[in-house]
Amino acid sequence: MKAAADNILSWLGKQHKSMMDMLEELVRVENPSTDPASQQEAYGILTNYLMPLNMHVFRAPGQQTGGWLMARPFNRQKGQPIQLMVGHIDTVWPVGTLDHMPIQQSNGRWYGPGAFDMKAGLVQIVYALTYIQEHDVHLPALPVILINADEEIGSRESTPAIRRLARLASRCFILEPPLGPEGRLKTARKGIGRFVLHIRGKSAHAGLDPEAGTSAIVELSHQIQALNALNDQARGITVNVGLIEGGVSPNVIAPESKAIIDVRVYRQEDGEYITSKIKGLQASQPGITLTITGGIGRPPLERTPRNQLLWQQAKQAGKKLGIALEQSVAGGGSDGNTTSLYSATLDGMGTTGEGAHAIHEHIRISSLAERTALLILMLQNPLSPENQSP
Numbered sequence: 266m267k268a269a270a271d272n273i274l275s276w277l278g279k280q281h282k283s284m285m286d287m288l289e290e291l292v293r294v295e296n297p298s299t300d301p302a303s304q305q306e307a308y309g310i311l312t313n314y315l316m317p318l319n320m321h322v323f324r325a326p327g328q329q330t331g332g333w334l335m336a337r338p339f340n341r342q343k344g345q346p347i348q349l350m351v352g353h354i355d356t357v358w359p360v361g362t363l364d365h366m367p368i369q370q371s372n373g374r375w376y377g378p379g380a381f382d383m384k385a386g387l388v389q390i391v392y393a394l395t396y397i398q399e400h401d402v403h404l405p406a407l408p409v410i411l412i413n414a415d416e417e418i419g420s421r422e423s424t425p426a427i428r429r430l431a432r433l434a435s436r437c438f439i440l441e442p443p444l445g446p447e448g449r450l451k452t453a454r455k456g457i458g459r460f461v462l463h464i465r466g467k468s469a470h471a472g473l474d475p476e477a478g479t480s481a482i483v484e485l486s487h488q489i490q491a492l493n494a495l496n497d498q499a500r501g502i503t504v505n506v507g508l509i510e511g512g513v514s515p516n517v518i519a520p521e522s523k524a525i526i527d528v529r530v531y532r533q534e535d536g537e538y539i540t541s542k543i544k545g546l547q548a549s550q551p552g553i554t555l556t557i558t559g560g561i562g563r564p565p566l567e568r569t570p571r572n573q574l575l576w577q578q579a580k581q582a583g584k585k586l587g588i589a590l591e592q593s594v595a596g597g598g599s600d601g602n603t604t605s606l607y608s609a610t611l612d613g614m615g616t617t618g619e620g621a622h623a624i625h626e627h628i629r630i631s632s633l634a635e636r637t638a639l640l641i642l643m644l645q646n647p648l649s650p651e652n653q654s655p
Contacts, residue, residue: 269585269642270582270585270586270638270642273396273638273641273642274586274634274635274638276396276399276400277392277396277634277637277638278634280392280395280634281633281634284388284392284633284634284637285375285630285633287310287314287388287391288375288377288380288384288385288388288628288633289368289377290310291307291310291311291354291379291384291387291388292363292368292377292378292379292380292384293363293368294306294307294310295356295358295359295360295361295362295363295378295379296331296354296355296356296360296379296414297355297356297357297358297359297360297417298330298331298355298356298357298414298415298416298417298418299418300331300359300360301327301329301330301331301332301414302331303331303360304330304331304332304354304355304414305331307354307414308324308331308332308334308354308412308414311334311354311387311391311412312324312334314391315336315391315394315410318391318394318395318398319338319339319340319398320336320337320338320339320394320410321336321337321338321339322334322335322336323335323336325426327414327415327422327423328422329421329422330355330413330414330415330418330421330422330423331354331355331414331415332413332414332422332423333411333412333413333414333415333422333423333426334354334410334411334412334413335409335410335411335412335426335430336409336410336412337407337408337409337410338407338408341407345406345407346405346406346407346434346435346648347406347407347408347409347430347433347434347435348404348405348406348407348408348409348434348435348436348437348438348644348648349409349410349411349430349431349434349436349437349438349604349608350390350408350409350410350411350437350438350440350640351410351411351412351427351437351438351439351440351600351601351604352383352386352387352390352410352411352412352413352439352440352441352615353383353412353413353414353415353416353417353420353600354384354387354412354413354414355413355414355415355416355417355418356378356379356382356384356417357382357417357622358378358379362378363377363378366378366624366626370630373629373630373631374618374627374628374629374630375627375628375630376625376626376627377626377627378626379626380618380626380627380628381442381615381616381618381619381620381621381626381627381628382441382442382621382622382626383440383441383442383615385442385615385616385618385628385633386440386441386442386614386615386616387412387440388616388633388637389440389614389615389616389633389636389637389640390410390440390640392637393637393640393641393644394408396637396641397641397644402641402645403645404644404645405645405646405647405648406434406435406436406648408644409430409434411423411426411427411430413426413427413600416599416600419562419563420600420603423600424600424603427600427603427604428603428606428607431603431604431606431607431608431610432607432608434604434607434608435608435609435648436575436608436609436610436611436648437601437604437605437608437609437610437611438610438611438614438640438643438644439451439599439600439601439604439610439611439612439613439614440614440615440640441599441601441612441613441614441615442613442615442616442617442618442621442628443613443614443615443616443617443636444593444595444613445593445619446617446619446629447591447617448588448590448613448617448632448636449590449591449592449593449613450576450579450590450591450592450593450611450612450613450614451566451592451593451594451595451599451601451612451613452566452568452572452573452576452592452593452594452611452612453531453565453566453567453568453592453593453594453595454565454566454594454595454596454597454598454599454601454602454612455501455503455529455530455531455565455594455595455596455597455598456529456530456531456532456533456536456561456563456564456565456566456598456602457527457528457529457561457562457563457597457598457602458527458528458529458530458536458539458540458559458560458561458562458563459525459526459527459528459559459560459562460525460526460528460543460544460557460558460559460560461523461524461525461526461557461558461559462485462488462492462523462524462525462526462543462546462555462556462557463521463522463523463555463556463557463558464481464484464485464488464511464521464522464523464548464553464554464555464556465481465520465521465553465554465556466478466479466480466481466484466518466519466520466521466522466550466552466553467479467518467520467552468513468517468518468519468520469517469518470516470517470518471515471516471517471518472516475518477518478517478518478520479518479550479551479552479553480518480519481511481512481519481520481521481522481553482511482512482519482522483519483550484522484548484549484550484553485509485511485522485523485524487549487550488524488546488549488555489506489509489524491546492504492506492524492526492543492546493506495539495542495543500530500531500532500535501529501530501531501532501535502528502529502530502531502535502539503527503528503529504526504527504528504539504543505526505527505528506524506525506526507525507526507527508524508525509522509523509524509525510522510523511523526543526559528543528561529596530561530565531565531567531594532565532567533564533565533567535565536561536564536565537561540560540561543557544557563598563599563602563603564602564603564605564606565602566598566599566601566602566605566610566612567605569605569609571608571609572605572609572610572611574609574649575609575610575611576592576611578643578646578649579611579614579639579643582639582642582643582646583639585642586635586638586639586642588635588639593613595612595613599612611643614636614639614640614643615636616628616629616632616633616636617629617632617635617636618632
């Protein structure tokens with residue numbers, strides 16, 4: 266098996282230039298999540314790479330986003346198990362970013378907006394499938410791809426498609442970037458919630474008749490303290506009031522105020538607990554009405570037995586490639602949070618680098634081939650019955 270790993274790395278070494286060319290082609294197409302039209306050129310590039318690999322490519326248009334792309338081999342057998350590879354084409358960078366954040370190479374690093382998060386992962390998918398086709402590799406499950414254009418804004422439109430495929434999949438590989446310069450795989454992620462607290466009070470003239478009013482801003486100050494008290498470091502629960510607004514004028518007792526709250530949790534039960542606490546907030550003053558909406562949008566990706574089995578398989582595959590893999594927990598969410606509810610999931614299978622959402626975003630060039638080889642080995646791994654157990 267070590268010889269097989271060496272052969273994969275040797276082949277990928279010969280593809281280095283074409284892999285980097287594909288990455289540059291994708292990065293030069295600037296496609297922020299909020300610009301659906303910009304996604305179509307990027308999807309066109311991916312389609313051009315996937316179709317020669319005997320893949321059927323289906324593109325679903327979005328109503329408010331760039332939609333999603335699904336690809337699977339034309340040749341499939343009825344009832345054949347599937348394994349899912351998930352990624353996203355959208356970035357956080359607005360069109361025009363390349364003007365002040367140009368593509369460049371330095372000290373074994375390749376810089377460019379969206380390269381690390383996560384267009385390098387898309388290159389990995391294409392070249393893993395290319396290797397499999399060219400070498401006529403037998404896979405235990407049909408490789409299916411889902412690429413969306415709204416991951417950076419919560420995958421609102423693409424999540425139903427991800428759920429449907431994850432329910433059918435024996436295992437899921439998320440091509441998000443790994444953590445840190447060591448390239449730690451993400452075997453747990455916090456769940457993410459967003460709540461909106463809307464407070465209604467009663468307006469009055471602040472100078473002539475202040476007693477007639479009930480300030481929604483004063484109430485908001487009390488509620489912020491109550492929300493802050495819900496933070497629990499030991500349990501990994503974070504509650505952050507990140508945005509507030511309210512009032513109409515300095516000389517008016519504020520009739521309305523609002524807070525937007527970000528919540529992160531490690532466990533599903535903690536998400537249910539914190540949701541009940543936030544939705545159970547009570548007004549501290551007479552004449553105040555609280556309206557609370559929202560919830561946990563992305564459940565946590567937890568270290569379930571089936572997920573940990575997939576991690577152990579990756580660790581063994583890494584050894585064959587000479588990579589000492591480590592696992593870690595990510596504070597942010599991904600589409601892996603969703604797939605983990607239905608199938609064995611391993612996140613952070615992308616290319617090592619640093620600077621996601623930052624001006625120094627880059628990949629380590631040598632990691633592109635290594636992590637593609639890891640993906641190839643994982644796609645070849647036999648399916649385990651435990652992968653499909655709850």
